[in-house]
Amino acid sequence: MNTTVNIDQERLIADFMTLVSIGSHSREEANVAAYIRGAVEELGYSVEEDHAGDIVGGNSGNLIIRVPGNPEWATVLLMAHMDTVAPGHGVRPIRQADRITSDGKTILGADDKVGVAGLLHLLTVLHSTGEEHPPLEVVFTVCEEVGLLGAKALNRSQLKASYGFVFDSGGSLGSIVTQGPAQAKMRAAVHGKAAHAGMAPEKGVSAIEVAGHAIANMRLGRIDDRTTANIGQIKGGFATNIVCDLVELFAEARSLDDDRLRAQQEHMTQMLKDTAKRYGVHADVEWTASYPAFALPADSFLRDIATDALQRMGLTPQFVHSGGGSDANVISSKGIPVLNVAVGYQQIHTLEEWIALDDLIGSARLMLEMIRAASNYERRS
Template sequence: LVCDYLSTNLRILGFNLHEDSVGEKIGGNSGNLYGFLAGDESLEPLLFCAHMDTVEPANGKIAIFHEDGLITSNGETILGSDALSGVSAIIEAIKTIKEENINHRPIEIIFFIAEEIYGLGSKLFDYSMVKSKESYTLDLAGEVGSAAYKAPSLLTFDIIITGKSGHSNFKSKENINAIIVAAKALVQIKTGKINENSTCNVGLIQGGRALNIIPDLCAIRGEIRSYSNNETFMLLNEVIKIFSKTSEENGAKIEVNHELHIEAYETPLDHSVVKRFQNICEKLDIPCNLCATLGGSDNNNMEQHGINGLVLAAGMNSCHSCNEYTSVSELEKITEIVIELMNGDT
């Protein structure tokens, strides 16, 4: 429904659109939506992105507008400002440009699907149709004027420990409790913030079949994030080494699987995509805050295809919770920034 709504509005605004088949590949009901709007050919094209999907609970969302300009849900669902506030700002900026007949650069948009699933929609997108070399992704929490120039690699791992089951009341030397082996390994692993670049977390552990049976299987799932792609794998190898050694010492076996979902990027601070944003913030008297983030976004994937970009704060706060909110004033600010980025004067 979101994709259909946006397609209808973008066609009215003059965009040539293409919806890809990525949704079919991942079991979704829509694809990534790409659009191109012709503009002043003396200016370089610029790409604007946001994602259409949200986290749960989202069914039946109701936006409540408060007298002070705050916008919230009714508290039973998320609001969806992550990242529909970004989508809204892009659409409103284009409408304003059209209504006021403002000269603008060629504009490209991509509204991605499945960003919340480790950027899966943008990972599978075909970038061969994209003309822009620079982009702005509207998908960052915090005050408008903030922009992330740096984000981490994100890797998940699954470790399965296999022991040997038996009745807990008739334990023999042959029995190996897989949960105990996992516990012995877990206490040796450093989690949380490892250093200024990296974090490691173990988020799920499952094992056992009954209270009176020695568990022969234990599964551990976790993730590693790092601004250094190499360090991401170094930390993974340390985790595997600890689990392998502990399992061997206790007669258990392990199976390890991992997946790198997104790769780290760092856009140089002297890059034109950064300077342009800084100049516009100064022009609009909006404090500019260039920052690093440990959260990934679709920009991670675009950077791997030679498109340098920033991730802009777009009026989304307390994301991934039923306390999520945005405000009219913040939406107006980010829309003003997008209009200036599109018109090509800066």
């Protein structure tokens, strides 16, 4: 990797370990937001907090930091999210020889505090070097883990950015997500008919049985190379001596292709309704769009910027599509083309989550090289 970039490795590691120690479940990001605010204001930059907290019912809004740069160049957006999944309170990070883990009782929170720590370090480096760079808008969002709610609440009119980078993808450095799926969520109610399970079961229609047959006939899991679907939760029934008359199902479908997503939704809906009809009962099915797909064109200049940055570090860019949603989906839909950049965290959302020290340091280097590559692009434009 390029060793000419200005990385204070020990400070970066210490900042990361402090950040993960601060609990910040979705809608509870205020403490980590306060830490970010203190670090940024110490550099002399102001921090704006929007009204996302009020919109999502949390204790903090999104944070926006504007860093002046060459006024002749386009403004660049940089993003990471502050929230984590549970269990994320009481994290005790453990530094091992080559990685950082939790103590096994909680997640680590590298998703996405690697992104947060790296961006804070980037601001420190740019402040200390005084090097020329584009104007920057650094945004730390809330509630990414519960439906990208912070990014959805972000007002586009507050941003001047022409393009940007989201630092919130797992896996090896060099991986760049240029396409992500749309997601739709389903809530269904299968209505059966109650009866005494011992005295008159034939007078009842079990909603559990109906739902079970419908699910057994659904195409679920990996549908094709662009589409997935999953039944995530089933609720119903009160007692073993009552034929269950109501079952609720909660499910999702995702696809990189809007037509395939619609087809999967229609298939799941039809399985529920047709099965219920055969039993002489009915099913109510409601779908809600969670977030749109995003896709960066193959000839986008953002690919060139990313390639330049990665090659400066001796890394080979791997442009991939993802099965997961991120703030990139929402920001792209607001008219700002973005890439979602891998920052190296592994086994996220589990108690085994970890980040290699080399990748923690490398992700910060990559952020700096992205800005330097963007500067080179602006000079050529």
